[in-house]
Amino acid sequence: MNAQRLAAVRAGAGFVLRRLAAALPNLLGVVVVTFLLTRALPGDPAAYFAGPAASREAIEEVRRALGLDQGIATQFGFYLRDLVQGDLGNSISTGRPVATELIERLPASLELTLIALLLATLIAVPLGVLAATRPGSVVDHLCRVIATVGVSLPTFFTGLLLAYVFYFLLGWAPPPTGRLDPAFSPPQTVTGFYLIDALFALDGELLAAVAGQIALPAITLALFVIAPISRMTRASMLGVLSSDFVRTARAVGLSRTRVLYVYALRNALLPVVTTLGMVFSFLLGSSILVEKVFAWPGVGSYALEALVASDYAPVQGFVLVLAALYVLLNLVIDLAYGVVDPRARFEG
Amino acid sequence: MNAAQSPVTSEGAAAAAMVPSRQHAHRATTDPATPARVPLLDVRDLHVQFQTRTGVARVLDGVSLHVDRGETLGIVGESGSGKSVFFLALLGILEANARITSGSARFGGFDLLGSSEAERSSVRGRELAMVFQNPRAALNPIRRVGQQIEDVLLRHTATPRHALQARAVDALRRVQIADPEARYHAYPFELSGGQCQRVMIAMALACEPALLIADEPTTGLDVTTQAAIMALIARIARENGMATILVTHDLGLAGEHCDRIAVMHAGHLVEMAPAAELFARPRHPYTARLLASTPYGALSIDALTSVPGQLPDLTRTDLPPCRFSERCDRVLPACAGPRVMQDTGEGHHVACHNPC
Amino acid sequence: MRRENLLTVVAASLFVFFVLLALFGPWLVPYDPLSTSAGAALSPPDAAHWFGTDALGRDILSRVIVATRLDFGIAVAAVAVSFLIGATLGCLAGFHGGWHDRIISRLADTIMAFPLFVLAMGVVAAMGNTVANIVIATALINLPFYIRVARAEVNVRREAGYVEAARLSGASDTRILVMHLFPNILPPMMVQISLNMGWAILNAAGLSFIGLGVRPPAAEWGIMVADGAQLIVSGEWWVAFFPGLVLMLAVFSFNLLGDGLRDLIDPRRRT
Ligand SMILES: Nc1ncnc2c1ncn2[C@@H]1O[C@H](COP(=O)(O)OP(=O)(O)O)[C@@H](O)[C@H]1O
Ligand code: SF4
Ligand SMILES: [Mg+2]
Numbered sequence: 001m002n003a004q005r006l007a008a009v010r011a012g013a014g015f016v017l018r019r020l021a022a023a024l025p026n027l028l029g030v031v032v033v034t035f036l037l038t039r040a041l042p043g044d045p046a047a048y049f050a051g052p053a054a055s056r057e058a059i060e061e062v063r064r065a066l067g068l069d070q071g072i073a074t075q076f077g078f079y080l081r082d083l084v085q086g087d088l089g090n091s092i093s094t095g096r097p098v099a100t101e102l103i104e105r106l107p108a109s110l111e112l113t114l115i116a117l118l119l120a121t122l123i124a125v126p127l128g129v130l131a132a133t134r135p136g137s138v139v140d141h142l143c144r145v146i147a148t149v150g151v152s153l154p155t156f157f158t159g160l161l162l163a164y165v166f167y168f169l170l171g172w173a174p175p176p177t178g179r180l181d182p183a184f185s186p187p188q189t190v191t192g193f194y195l196i197d198a199l200f201a202l203d204g205e206l207l208a209a210v211a212g213q214i215a216l217p218a219i220t221l222a223l224f225v226i227a228p229i230s231r232m233t234r235a236s237m238l239g240v241l242s243s244d245f246v247r248t249a250r251a252v253g254l255s256r257t258r259v260l261y262v263y264a265l266r267n268a269l270l271p272v273v274t275t276l277g278m279v280f281s282f283l284l285g286s287s288i289l290v291e292k293v294f295a296w297p298g299v300g301s302y303a304l305e306a307l308v309a310s311d312y313a314p315v316q317g318f319v320l321v322l323a324a325l326y327v328l329l330n331l332v333i334d335l336a337y338g339v340v341d342p343r344a345r346f347e348g
Numbered sequence: 349m350n351a352a353q354s355p356v357t358s359e360g361a362a363a364a365a366m367v368p369s370r371q372h373a374h375r376a377t378t379d380p381a382t383p384a385r386v387p388l389l390d391v392r393d394l395h396v397q398f399q400t401r402t403g404v405a406r407v408l409d410g411v412s413l414h415v416d417r418g419e420t421l422g423i424v425g426e427s428g429s430g431k432s433v434f435f436l437a438l439l440g441i442l443e444a445n446a447r448i449t450s451g452s453a454r455f456g457g458f459d460l461l462g463s464s465e466a467e468r469s470s471v472r473g474r475e476l477a478m479v480f481q482n483p484r485a486a487l488n489p490i491r492r493v494g495q496q497i498e499d500v501l502l503r504h505t506a507t508p509r510h511a512l513q514a515r516a517v518d519a520l521r522r523v524q525i526a527d528p529e530a531r532y533h534a535y536p537f538e539l540s541g542g543q544c545q546r547v548m549i550a551m552a553l554a555c556e557p558a559l560l561i562a563d564e565p566t567t568g569l570d571v572t573t574q575a576a577i578m579a580l581i582a583r584i585a586r587e588n589g590m591a592t593i594l595v596t597h598d599l600g601l602a603g604e605h606c607d608r609i610a611v612m613h614a615g616h617l618v619e620m621a622p623a624a625e626l627f628a629r630p631r632h633p634y635t636a637r638l639l640a641s642t643p644y645g646a647l648s649i650d651a652l653t654s655v656p657g658q659l660p661d662l663t664r665t666d667l668p669p670c671r672f673s674e675r676c677d678r679v680l681p682a683c684a685g686p687r688v689m690q691d692t693g694e695g696h697h698v699a700c701h702n703p704c
Numbered sequence: 705m706r707r708e709n710l711l712t713v714v715a716a717s718l719f720v721f722f723v724l725l726a727l728f729g730p731w732l733v734p735y736d737p738l739s740t741s742a743g744a745a746l747s748p749p750d751a752a753h754w755f756g757t758d759a760l761g762r763d764i765l766s767r768v769i770v771a772t773r774l775d776f777g778i779a780v781a782a783v784a785v786s787f788l789i790g791a792t793l794g795c796l797a798g799f800h801g802g803w804h805d806r807i808i809s810r811l812a813d814t815i816m817a818f819p820l821f822v823l824a825m826g827v828v829a830a831m832g833n834t835v836a837n838i839v840i841a842t843a844l845i846n847l848p849f850y851i852r853v854a855r856a857e858v859n860v861r862r863e864a865g866y867v868e869a870a871r872l873s874g875a876s877d878t879r880i881l882v883m884h885l886f887p888n889i890l891p892p893m894m895v896q897i898s899l900n901m902g903w904a905i906l907n908a909a910g911l912s913f914i915g916l917g918v919r920p921p922a923a924e925w926g927i928m929v930a931d932g933a934q935l936i937v938s939g940e941w942w943v944a945f946f947p948g949l950v951l952m953l954a955v956f957s958f959n960l961l962g963d964g965l966r967d968l969i970d971p972r973r974r975t
Contacts, residue, residue, distance in 0.1 A: 011689065076654055128558065141485040242443065243485070244480060244482060244485040244486040245485065245487055245488045245489065247436075247441060247480065247486070248480060248486045248487065248488075248548065248551075249488065249499075250439075250469075250472070251439055251441055251472060251473065251477070251478045251480075252472065252473030252474035252477070252499070252500045252503070252551055252552070253469045253470060253471070253473035253474060253500070253504060254469075254473075254499055254500070254503055255469065255503065256465075256469075258499070258503075262491075262499075263491075266490060267488070267489065267490060271488075272692055304675055340490065341489075342490060342535045342537070343488055343490070343535070343537050346537070346538070
């Protein structure tokens, strides 16, 4: 038995290492591509990074600072060195380091994205399960419709519609501008997530204000990803329900709930976990649009403000940080998959 | 075992009360299932339909069958003849597009088809167990096999939690799995097909059922493993006095292990006889064709090419009364008439107008 | 079954309708889509302006109609580019294996390592704010899907009988790929195209919404929604609503059509 434990631990460690090793090329690819993007700027990159109003001397300054007067390999070396030091350049509009500004704004974006994912999962998984257990029922048809309509929704449009209906017409939602009504001061920063920090602060009123503010943008984002999650849950649950091992579970007389939840659902969620990678891709992309619609002070609107001002360092930094975050999220998903599926841990 | 409300062991009064009149009724008809005494399992005239894209498939069309206590009954027939559907129907675990349109099934004193799902599921896995082919797929891939056995024990017995693991290990030991303590923690993908089948048997037998249905338990396993699995089932059946139904493609296997053999074709039970009798004197043209080219029990049915044609499409609305007639070389005008079931003595029944 | 066919027919009609709009839109519009004197500014929908007018007094219906061509044009061009490049690369990877496969798969994986819309945004931001770059960016983020489908489909057919036969009769690798393998992988690629088209439109419109690519005063659905974004919270809903709705319908018709096509071509994958 001890030998077995040991083998399991070894397999687990091997699995983690393999996943890490698989994530590395992706991270490297992301770095190379973002580097190439900084060189792809039409015209003179130095002029772009220096900003529209820069003098000739300023441009030369930037050129030297970025190493643009060196060979491409050397430039990449500089780029890597800066990255390792956490240096993403400075924003021209604010004059502050991009890295600092991104870090300040990242919690707002993450909070929005994660709440949306949570919301979408809480709705989509039960919906998919209901649809699969009652094929042909109203829920099943609803699930199909949502799956097709959901992915057809332009998030920026649904966001506006929701704001119109729930703010302008019904007055249920606060004005769609920002994370918190200016009448409140933000909770003391613990996690940077206002919802959690407001909980820590034990301030009910503040919590309600924060929740009210995040509700519409989170719902907007969630609506978009309910479709892929429910579709996947339904398909995978249908497959699992007609599988041999569910038949066995029924044949030995296990109760319906046990068959559904312990035997079928746990297995059905495995492919759903795998699609979370794609879901995150959608979420992170759409969050830019939603942040713009709701004036959400996250990294997306930061990048957009910079874009309008032709301030490129923040945009490049944003792309890099989001891509790195995405690689990291995929790694977490992979590791989580290994926790729930023993087969993944043992694969060579 | 939890004997508190076992429908089989407490069958006594209720079932016995019905016996006299029922036996009478039987003699009058030519039902192949005519039991000599109260059978353990008694299925009458079972009809099952499937709603499919192309129409309604009448997959079982009046199948009757009985099994006595401790007996081993073989069921043979081409793939698709309805063997699995028959038993899934009895257990009440058919897929959602299936409908049992008529028939009755008594298991001991228990009404299998008329009972509620709650009642039925308390009999499944406790008194009436089933093992399937393709054992690796038939076990939950992400649950340790020991836990899967515990699930059964938890459901059907009053085993205290702290004793569960020991009982699960015992169940594994009984099916002769090497190093059961270690295997308890294994996932199905870590075991061989033969080991998985043993685990399935351990699950099925955990509550010492009165009847085990083994649906092609050795299909897909290598030859030595097949023999070992069959020997295991036979041994446990003997030791526990358990009745066994062996569904198989392998005529040889059926001849070797079964007291009686029933032959199914396209949703009909076409012939039923004691094993030796069936091999010596097959009466139904289908059985005869099956056996004629078979050096006694050497080949699996699906490998046989001796029976020309194939199973008719069961969604057809113009199926002839004898579903074999389109493949049969002994067909008579009478064959278009209503089906008959002839008792030719020695417990030999054949559904044919012109038996061999 | 019949209901699904009906849905596919509805989707197909909608699709044809949009194609006609894209082709003949400029001749169908009641007003000049760029004329700021078509009506009073911000007048709500009425008999003269069915979809109302925007802040500059332009007729929204006319703008929505002429925008069809630009939005479809971007999507079709992007998908065509990804299809051509993706199919070629995928075929090479699937057929030759080895280092071809490693490099091409790495390329696909690298693109997929980004949140795709973010990558598209980065590409347009870096390469410049033009319609052509929107097409390139959209094509780029669609590329991995085509590479993967083509690669997988070629891979399973590489050893097929007809390929062996062609090889024995002395056909070159290129000939086998083009004449024998490519026609066979077309059906799954078509499914991929129809599934991608809606997404391509959404991406292009999203990029314009954040101010990339198409520039005012050109009529484009994403920009029009962006124009109406500030107005919607003050009650002038129609400026953003109609272009948004039409965009949604267009994407919806593509997605329905894609689903229908997939069920038709590959019933196994129906969900
Ligand atoms: N869920 C189902 N839907 C439609 N037809 C089914 C279903 N399950 C089984 N059948 C049909 O019932 C017939 C009998 O199947 P089965 O009992 O599995 O055959 P056997 O076990 O004898 O090989 C086959 O024709 C099969 O196609
Ligand atoms: S009933 Fe007639 S057709 Fe059917 S098997 Fe017998 S002889 Fe052949
Ligand atoms: Mg079967």
